[in-house]
Amino acid sequence: MGTTKSEVFSEEINELASLFKAMGHPARIAIIQFLRTQEKCICTDLVNELPLAQPTISQHLKELKNVGIIQGNVSGTSICYCLNLERLSEIESFIASLKYDQNQSCC
Amino acid sequence: MGTTKSEVFSEEINELASLFKAMGHPARIAIIQFLRTQEKCICTDLVNELPLAQPTISQHLKELKNVGIIQGNVSGTSICYCLNLERLSEIESFIASLKYDQNQSCC
DNA sequence: CTTGAATATCGTAATATTGCAATATAACAA
DNA sequence: TTGTTATATTGCAATATTACGATATTCAAG
Numbered sequence: 001m002g003t004t005k006s007e008v009f010s011e012e013i014n015e016l017a018s019l020f021k022a023m024g025h026p027a028r029i030a031i032i033q034f035l036r037t038q039e040k041c042i043c044t045d046l047v048n049e050l051p052l053a054q055p056t057i058s059q060h061l062k063e064l065k066n067v068g069i070i071q072g073n074v075s076g077t078s079i080c081y082c083l084n085l086e087r088l089s090e091i092e093s094f095i096a097s098l099k100y101d102q103n104q105s106c107c
Numbered sequence: 108m109g110t111t112k113s114e115v116f117s118e119e120i121n122e123l124a125s126l127f128k129a130m131g132h133p134a135r136i137a138i139i140q141f142l143r144t145q146e147k148c149i150c151t152d153l154v155n156e157l158p159l160a161q162p163t164i165s166q167h168l169k170e171l172k173n174v175g176i177i178q179g180n181v182s183g184t185s186i187c188y189c190l191n192l193e194r195l196s197e198i199e200s201f202i203a204s205l206k207y208d209q210n211q212s213c214c
Numbered sequence: 215c216t217t218g219a220a221t222a223t224c225g226t227a228a229t230a231t232t233g234c235a236a237t238a239t240a241a242c243a244a
Numbered sequence: 245t246t247g248t249t250a251t252a253t254t255g256c257a258a259t260a261t262t263a264c265g266a267t268a269t270t271c272a273a274g
Contacts, residue, residue, distance in 0.1 A: 001263040002229030008158040009133040013140070021131030025232085026116040026124040033120070036205050044250060051115040056233050058252055077241050077250050088202050095199040098143050099192055108233040109259025132262085151220060160264050165222055167262095184220050184271050216274085223268065230261065238253065244246085 019091055022067040027052055027060050032083065035070065041080035126198055129174040134159055134167050139190065142177065148187040 006014050022028060030050055034042065046061075047054045061081065064070045068087040073080045113121050129135065137157055141149065153168075154161045168188065171177045175194040180187045 001227070002261055004132060004134075004230090004262065005159065006133055009137055013133045013136045017131055017133040017136045020127050020136070024124055024128030024131040026111060026113055026120045027232095029120045029124045029127070030116055032205065047250095052112065053234050054251075055235080055253080059232080059234095062252080074241095077248090079251070083205060085206055088205060092199055092202040095195050095202075098139065098190060098195060108257070109231055111232065111260090134262095154220095161221075162223080162265080163263050166264095169222085181271095184218095186221070218271105218273090220271090221269080224266085226264095228262085230259100232257105232259080234256095236254085238251100240251080241249085243248080 016090070016094055018067055019069070019087070022063055022069055023091070025060065027056070028064055031057070031060060031064065032069070035081060035083050041073075041082045043078045043081065123197075123201055125174055126176070126194070129170055129176055130198070132167065134163070135171055138164070138167060138171065139176070142188060142190050148180075148189045150185045150188065 006017075009017075023032070027050060031046060034046060034049055038045070042049075046057050050057060052060075061070065061072070065072060065081075068084055070081050071084050073082075113124075116124075130139070134157060138153060141153060141156055145152070149156075153164050157164060159167075168177065168179070172179060172188075175191055177188050178191050180189075
């Protein structure tokens with residue numbers, strides 16, 4: 001195996017899992033944190049900021065973009081990336097929904 | 108490689124990433140959702156509920172427990188698992204912090 | 215002690231991820 | 245066109261993850 005049995009789970013669950021999975025890497029958390037603090041959106045700045053090679057960063061950006069956590073706008077030779085707060089909010093809502101339903105009387 | 112270069116990132120970032128990573132699998136999302144809706148905490152119920160073998164579920168439970176997302180209390184032959192809402196809140200806070208700082212003027 | 219029920223662990227095959235060098239592509243400037 | 249800068253893609257080696265059968269382990273009941 002090594003393959004996740006996604007067929008047996010609902011679309012909703014798979015969607016959520018892929019969102020979390022995209023966040024589940026330190027480099028990608030670092031990218032998100034950097035995007036948070038920057039006034040302007042970046043690109044090569046990340047290569048200078050993070051101790052990873054350019055292809056590696058490009059790959060991580062792609063994964064974040066694939067699930068819609070970040071967006072990229074072409075601007076000449078460079079690309080302006082930024083956070084997609086709506087998508088990130090889905091994670092927040094999910095966690096919030098857990099709290100709402102939970103009864104605290106066990107364990 | 109195949110190995111994440113965690114040494115080059117801060118403790119805080121690695122911690123967060125491992126939390127997200129633990130949530131980044133449909134089976135584990137399903138487990139969390141099931142724990143949310145149950146009145147009582149479960150154990151073998153998950154094996155009946157999810158289309159995965161017992162060792163597989165046990166393994167996923169272990170991963171969730173390792174990062175503190177769930178807790179398990181031994182109760183005779185069975186184990187009573189439940190969500191750790193405090194730990195889950197850390198994810199929520201992180202997302203909330205992204206919203207707070209974000210300037211919306213790009214992309 | 216023996217049995218059975220609930221979980222955990224081990225071992226392993228199949229597949230996925232990570233990181234990067236090398237290379238490609240794209241846009242612009244001179 | 246040529247060079248330069250910014251980013252993406254390819255290919256691959258090293259390692260991690262997933263799933264599960266087989267096998268332990270742990271506890272309660274008899």
